[in-house]
Each structure stands twice: as C-alpha cells, then as structure tokens.
Amino acid sequence: MYIGGVILFLFATQIASGVLLLLHYQSSAEHAFESVTRIAGEYPYGDLVRGVHFWSGQLLVATLLFQLVLAMLRGTFTAPRELVWVSGVLITTVAAAFAFTGSVLPWTEDAYAQARVGSQMAGYVPVIGGTLLRLLRGGDEITSQTLQKVFGFHVAVLPASFTLLLVLHFYTIRSAPRVTVNVTDDEKIPLYPDFFVRMAAVIVGVLVLVISLATFVARPVGSAADATAASLASARPTWFLLPVHALLKSAPATLLGVDSARFIGGALTGLYLLVAALPFVDKRGSRVTSGITCGALVIAALLMIHALY
Amino acid sequence: MPSIRVIFLAAAATLATQLALAGPAVNPGHPAAGTAGQSALHSAATTKKADEAPPREVSEIDTNTCATCHGSLPETKYSTPAKQFVASVHADDRIGCVGCHKGDPRDPTVRAHDREGGFTPRPSEEGIVAICGGCHSNAPFIRRFNARLRTDQGDLFPLSLHGKLATSGDPNAPTCATCHGTHDVVTVSSLLAPTNPRNVANLCARCHENPELMNKYGLPVNEKAKWQRSAHARALLGGNPQAPSCTGCHGPHSATPPRATTVGRVCGQCHPDQLEAFRQSPHSKAYRRLGLSECVPCHDPHEARRSSWDVNSSEFVCNRCHSKDAAQRQVAAELSQMVSTARGRLVRAKARYDALKAQGINVHGAQYSLDQLDTEQQKLSITLHSLNPSRLRGPLAAVMAAADRSENIIAAAQQERQMRRRGYYVALGLAITLLGLLVAKAVQLTRQRSRSKA
Numbered sequence: 001m002y003i004g005g006v007i008l009f010l011f012a013t014q015i016a017s018g019v020l021l022l023l024h025y026q027s028s029a030e031h032a033f034e035s036v037t038r039i040a041g042e043y044p045y046g047d048l049v050r051g052v053h054f055w056s057g058q059l060l061v062a063t064l065l066f067q068l069v070l071a072m073l074r075g076t077f078t079a080p081r082e083l084v085w086v087s088g089v090l091i092t093t094v095a096a097a098f099a100f101t102g103s104v105l106p107w108t109e110d111a112y113a114q115a116r117v118g119s120q121m122a123g124y125v126p127v128i129g130g131t132l133l134r135l136l137r138g139g140d141e142i143t144s145q146t147l148q149k150v151f152g153f154h155v156a157v158l159p160a161s162f163t164l165l166l167v168l169h170f171y172t173i174r175s176a177p178r179v180t181v182n183v184t185d186d187e188k189i190p191l192y193p194d195f196f197v198r199m200a201a202v203i204v205g206v207l208v209l210v211i212s213l214a215t216f217v218a219r220p221v222g223s224a225a226d227a228t229a230a231s232l233a234s235a236r237p238t239w240f241l242l243p244v245h246a247l248l249k250s251a252p253a254t255l256l257g258v259d260s261a262r263f264i265g266g267a268l269t270g271l272y273l274l275v276a277a278l279p280f281v282d283k284r285g286s287r288v289t290s291g292i293t294c295g296a297l298v299i300a301a302l303l304m305i306h307a308l309y
Numbered sequence: 310m311p312s313i314r315v316i317f318l319a320a321a322a323t324l325a326t327q328l329a330l331a332g333p334a335v336n337p338g339h340p341a342a343g344t345a346g347q348s349a350l351h352s353a354a355t356t357k358k359a360d361e362a363p364p365r366e367v368s369e370i371d372t373n374t375c376a377t378c379h380g381s382l383p384e385t386k387y388s389t390p391a392k393q394f395v396a397s398v399h400a401d402d403r404i405g406c407v408g409c410h411k412g413d414p415r416d417p418t419v420r421a422h423d424r425e426g427g428f429t430p431r432p433s434e435e436g437i438v439a440i441c442g443g444c445h446s447n448a449p450f451i452r453r454f455n456a457r458l459r460t461d462q463g464d465l466f467p468l469s470l471h472g473k474l475a476t477s478g479d480p481n482a483p484t485c486a487t488c489h490g491t492h493d494v495v496t497v498s499s500l501l502a503p504t505n506p507r508n509v510a511n512l513c514a515r516c517h518e519n520p521e522l523m524n525k526y527g528l529p530v531n532e533k534a535k536w537q538r539s540a541h542a543r544a545l546l547g548g549n550p551q552a553p554s555c556t557g558c559h560g561p562h563s564a565t566p567p568r569a570t571t572v573g574r575v576c577g578q579c580h581p582d583q584l585e586a587f588r589q590s591p592h593s594k595a596y597r598r599l600g601l602s603e604c605v606p607c608h609d610p611h612e613a614r615r616s617s618w619d620v621n622s623s624e625f626v627c628n629r630c631h632s633k634d635a636a637q638r639q640v641a642a643e644l645s646q647m648v649s650t651a652r653g654r655l656v657r658a659k660a661r662y663d664a665l666k667a668q669g670i671n672v673h674g675a676q677y678s679l680d681q682l683d684t685e686q687q688k689l690s691i692t693l694h695s696l697n698p699s700r701l702r703g704p705l706a707a708v709m710a711a712a713d714r715s716e717n718i719i720a721a722a723q724q725e726r727q728m729r730r731r732g733y734y735v736a737l738g739l740a741i742t743l744l745g746l747l748v749a750k751a752v753q754l755t756r757q758r759s760r761s762k763a
Contacts (some may be wrong), residue, residue, distance in 0.1 A: 045729060047734075048729070048733055120449050193750075194758065197751045197754060198751045200747050201750075204744040207740050208740045211740060214733075215733045215734070296586045307633060
C-alpha cells in the first residue's frame with residue numbers, strides 16, 4: 001500500500017516538474033543543450049526543478065523494480081492478480097523508457113552516448129529489434145531526428161501509456177482481492193486518521209529525500225553533444241541497464257554460433273516475456289520462483305559492479 | 310613472360326598514338342623543353358622564352374603514354390614513379406612525364422628513350438632546378454593551373470644559402486626535389502606534404518639534426534628541439550595556422566638566417582606592436598650600439614616564448630644582463646610587480662569562472678568579460694616591451710578595470726546562486742519539520758490504539 005502511494009506521488013512529482021521543464025526546454029539539436037544550461041544556470045530554481053525531476057524519476061524506476069522483486073519473492077502475482085502483475089511489469093517498462101529517453105534530452109556528450117548505447121541495445125531484441133532501433137533513432141543513425149523522436153516519446157507517448165497503465169493497475173487491484181499478505185486483526189488500522197497520517201509521513205519522507213538529493217548532489221550539465229568527439233568506448237547506459245551492458249561487453253564474439261549480442265538480446269527478451277507471463281507459468285507462486293529471483297538479483301548486482309569497474 | 314607483355318603494350322601504345330594523329334613535333338611549346346639545362350640556377354631567362362612560345366593546349370597527343378607501360382612494369386623502380394605520378398599534383402596531361410624527362414612518347418620503343426633526342430632518365434641536381442623553374446618561374450604557364458601559386462621560387466632559391474651551396478657544386482646542398490619530392494609531389498597545403506607547415510620542421514631536421522653533416526658547416530643541430538618547446542610550435546600544432554615553423558621565419562625558398570639587424574623585422578611581421586614598443590625602450594639604442602639583435606637577447610629565436618618576469622626565478626629575464634645593476638634591477642622589480650599583479654588578476658578571475666562552470670552554472674556575459682580582460686592583459690604585455698613603468702600604468706589600470714568587471718559579474722552570479730540555495734534549505738527544512746510532525750502524530754495514534762486495545 002505504501003509503495004503504491006510512493007509511486008503515485010513520484011509520478012505526480014514527475015508531471016509537475018516535467019511540465020515546468022517543458023516550458024523552457026527546446027527539442028531541436030541546436031538548441032537543446034543551450035536551453036538545458038539556461039534551465040540549470042539562469043532560470044530561478046531551474047536547477048532544483050531539474051534535480052527533482054531527475055531524482056524522482058530514478059527513484060520511481062527503483063521503487064517499481066523493488067515492488068516487482070518483492071512480489072516475486074512473496075509470490076503475490078498469482079491468480080486472481082495476474083492482470084495486476086502484468087500491468088505492473090508494463091508500468092516498470094514504461095518507467096525505464098522514461099528514464100532512458102530523459103537521459104538523452106539534454107543532448108550532451110553523455111546523452112549522445114546514452115542514445116547510442118541504449119538504442120543499440122533495443123536493436124538486439126529479436127524480430128522487432130531493427131524496427132525498434134529505427135523507431136528510436138528516427139533513422140539508422142543518431143541524428144537531430146533522434147532527439148525529436150525521443151522528445152515526443154518522453155512528453156507524449158510515455159506519459160499517456162503510463163497513465164493508462166496506472167488506471168488499469170489500480171482498477172485490477174480494486175477488483176481482485178488481496179491474497180497472500182496475512183493481516184491479523186491486531187494489525188488492522190482505520191484508514192483515517194491512522195493510515196492517512198502514516199502514508200503522509202512516508203510521502204513527505206520521500207519528498208525530503210528527493211529535495212536533498214537535488215540540493216546536495218552536484219549534477220553538472222556536461223558539454224554539448226559532438227558526434228565526432230563522443231567517446232563511445234567508455235559510454236555507459238543508465239544504471240538499471242548496467243547488467244545488460246556488462247553482459248554485452250564481456251561476452252565472447254559468438255555464443256552457440258550466434259552473434260553474442262543477438263544471443264543475449266534474444267535471451268533477455270525471452271526472460272522479460274517469461275517474467276511478464278509469470279502468473280501463467282508459475283500458478284502457485286512457488287519457492288522456486290523466489291529462489292531464482294534471489295539468484296538473479298545477486299547476478300545482476302555482480303554484473304553491475306563489473307560494469308562500473 | 311613480362312618481356313612479352315611489355316612488347317605487346319609498347320606496340321599497342323605506338324599503334325594507338327600513330328592512329329590518333331600524325332601531329333606536329335612533340336612539345337613545341339613546353340616551357341621546359343627548349344631552354345632547360347644551360348643556365349640552370351639562373352632561370353629567369355626561361356620565363357622570357359616561354360612567354361614567346363605559349364604552353365601547349367591539351368590535345369589527344371598529350372595523352373601520357375609513358376604510364377601505359379611503366380605503370381605495369383614488374384620492376385618497381387620503373388613502375389613506382391608512374392604510379393606515384395598519377396596521384397601527384399602534377400598529374401595533368403599538359404605536364405605528363407615528358408614535362409620533366411622529355412623524350413617522345415609517341416614512339417615508346419625507340420624515340421621515347423632516345424637520350425640524343427633529349428630523354429633524361431635521371432636529371433642532375435642542377436637539371437632539377439632548371440626543370441622545376443621551367444614551369445614554376447613561368448607566370449603565364451602557372452596561372453593556367455592556379456593563379457595564386459607563387460612564381461618567385463626561381464629568383465629566390467639562388468639567393469638562399471642552400472642555393473649558393475648548390476651553385477658552388479656542394480653535393481649536400483638541397484634543391485627542389487630534396488624537399489618537395491619527385492614523382493609524389495603534393496600541394497604544400499596538403500597535410501601529406503613534407504613541406505606543409507605542420508611537417509616542415511621534420512623535413513628540415515632531416516639535415517639540420519644530423520651532427521655529422523652540420524659539423525661541416527659549423528651549424529647547431531638543436532633548432533628543431535628548441536622550436537618544439539616554443540610558443541610558436543604550441544600555437545601551430547594547437548591549430549593556429551598563422552604560427553611559424555621553420556619556413557615561417559626563414560622563408561621557404563630564400564632560407565637564410567636573419568641577421569642581428571633584420572631579426573626585429575622578421576618578428577615584427579607578426580608582432581608589430583611589441584616591436585614598436587621595444588623601439589621606444591632604452592634597450593633599443595643600446596642594442597644597436599652593441600650590435601645586438603632586437604628581440605633575441607630576451608627571447609630565444611627558436612625557443613620563442615614569453616620571458617619569465619618572476620624576480621625570484623632563476624630564469625628571470627632581466628638577470629641575463631642586469632644581475633648586478635642596482636638601478637636597472639629596481640625598474641625591473643617595479644615592472645615585474647605590475648606584470649604579476651595583472652596576470653594574478655586574470656588567473657584568479659578565470660579560476661572563479663571555471664569553478665562556477667563546473668557547478669553547471671552558465672554565467673551570462675562572463676566569458677566575454679574574461680576575453681576582454683585577456684585582451685587588456687595582452688596590451689599590457691605589449692607595452693611591457695617599452696620597459697617603462699610610467700607607460701605601463703595606463704594598461705595596468707585597464708587590466709584592473711576589466712578584472713573588476715569580470716569578477717563583479719561572476720560574484721553576482723555566485724551570490725544569486727547562494728540565495729537560491731538558501732531557498733532550497735528553507736524548503737528542505739519545512740519538509741523535514743512536516744515529516745517530524747507526521748511521524749510524531751503516527752506514533753501518537755499507534756500508542757492510543759494499543760492503549761485502547763489494552
């Protein structure tokens with residue numbers, strides 16, 4: 001319950017700060033970087049809004065992932081909550097896409113590299129990979145068209161999808177009874193004032209965290225994108241894609257006779273589909289799922305560390 | 310097998326040209342054709358003659374049939390020149406192989422290689438100068454290719470030390486091909502050209518870093534090493550094409566070291582303000598009396614860079630002559646004080662600006678004001694060459710004013726930033742207070758609940 005509230009609050013923060021940024025951001029390749037430096041340096045409280053938007057976005061992705069993992073460990077994805085689970089996976093996917101597209105918008109050297117690495121990864125998805133890559137890049141290569149596409153996704157396509165999925169998610173929660181969480185009568189508290197106050201405390205706590213991060217963590221804008229200067233060798237994607245990045249980087253050229261990038265792309269796509277369809281695969285929420293999840297978490301953490309060093 | 314192929318190719322080429330035209334005598338008007346050879350280094354005469362007989366036009370006869378065979382010969386010593394030539398700046402049917410080697414390409418088997426008929430397989434050093442000069446000193450001919458190409462090389466080269474050595478028959482003396490290459494000549498503006506300003510130091514160093522060779526002429530071998538450390542090298546290789554390498558000061562074809570009386574003029578080409586200021590300094594007259602160069606006592610010509618004005622440094626420029634002169638040292642100390650004040654202001658303003666930029670803050674107008682400060686600082690450096698403290702006062706005041714302007718802009722941005730930060734702290738404080746109140750309330754409610762249960 002609290003996590004759901006936090007997610008809603010973070011999304012609301014995204015919308016509020018995002019609209020403020022949208023008032024000043026220019027999405028053309030020539031002006032994007034300049035407009036972001038102006039937001040960060042000149043407009044009153046521009047850097048605060050920018051920081052809040054960035055950090056609440058990162059926290060949103062982190063919270064969603066956390067909730068998914070929690071549900072997998074507890075086995076709360078089983079019927080009659082399949083749709084809750086599926087919509088939750090989709091929401092997390094959209095949030096990740098938000099974070100990716102958002103990282104490209106400042107059109108800095110780093111953003112350019114992000115766009116490159118991220119869209120490349122999308123290209124490794126089997127069957128639809130090529131289409132996906134061209135859709136993201138607005139062509140075969142990264143151009144000013146890429147920025148326009150990414151901008152469109154970030155401010156129109158993704159917010160709309162996210163909202164619709166949230167509505168679906170909460171609707172399915174309301175219509176499906178809670179199954180596994182055992183709440184004894186002693187632990188039951190009235191919605192108002194007890195639960196209300198607790199939820200408010202959690203949300204204000206998150207707010208304090210977001211403002212603190214935005215205030216105390218320096219996030220320089222960086223330097224303008226330069227297709228010729230961007231050093232792609234050292235380019236790293238957003239944190240939640242780091243495990244994938246590490247896999248792609250350290251894999252041999254071919255795996256089982258297939259180009260390793262395509263192989264990993266295929267395997268991960270399969271894994272994603274398996275996770276999305278989990279309630280239909282594991283109908284009881286068995287311990288096996290929890291065990292595999294724990295193992296996957298450890299492997300992902302190790303890969304992340306590997307990607308960083 | 311190759312010989313059969315050669316004969317076949319030669320026959321084919323002969324047939325082709327014979328069929329094409331039984332034209333007039335070859336090369337009637339080629340500038341290099343008639344006059345070359347005799348007065349090799351004094352090729353001014355060539356120009357006149359060539360004017361009378363204008364260079365020939367492109368026609369089918371000009372097709373470079375030499376390359377037909379030579380391009381596919383198995384011996385690289387024959388084929389490489391033909392292949393290189395095609396990629397060179399001279400690859401033009403109006404020049405062709407015969408432009409330099411002569412001979413008659415219409416009859417490849419016999420007349421093309423007939424030395425009696427003028428064919429020159431390996432031109433002598435003297436011959437090379439005549440061959441190159443034949444076209445390159447011929448302005449009407451050259452302007453057909455490129456109106457901006459200079460045509461004074463033939464006049465300048467004999468005046469250079471290299472040219473004089475060549476005239477005296479010194480086998481070490483470089484001539485045209487030594488620096489420009491032979492079949493593979495590319496335009497000087499090409500980065501591939503050894504004569505390109507960015508490469509030319511390495512080219513000169515091929516001889517001028519060779520101690521064995523330089524000993525014969527009593528010349529030093531460290532000029533390139535010195536130049537590498539100079540401000541000129543840093544500027545040129547850092548992207549300023551105006552900065553000089555060897556040829557920038559010595560001239561490409563009239564290579565002659567400037568003398569004490571002329572070095573000021575060479576430096577003054579690019580540094581006129583410094584020269585002007587220097588000529589108003591007490592040093593100007595004294596140097597002339599002593600026969601010293603204008604710039605060299607303070608700035609090494611090859612390792613040219615800013616002199617040190619740090620009185621405490623062992624490299625302090627005035628110490629070179631005035632280490633024991635009290636009166637001069639006092640003036641020097643005063644000048645040094647002014648210079649370090651100005652440079653200190655510039656360094657500090659830049660550091661403040663960089664620190665702000667690193668925080669992601671773009672300070673509007675700060676870059677421009679810093680550029681202005683830099684300009685004023687340069688003006689001060691120029692006036693410094695007058696070595697007159699009273700003349701420096703005006704420029705120093707200008708530097709100070711410019712530094713004040715920059716620092717004000719930067720300080721205003723910093724202050725605004727701090728004010729905004731204070732706003733963030735207030736917001737954060739309010740949020741934390743609210744959080745505290747909510748937690749307290751939640752705890753209170755929980756206690757109430759458990760008490761009522763109990």
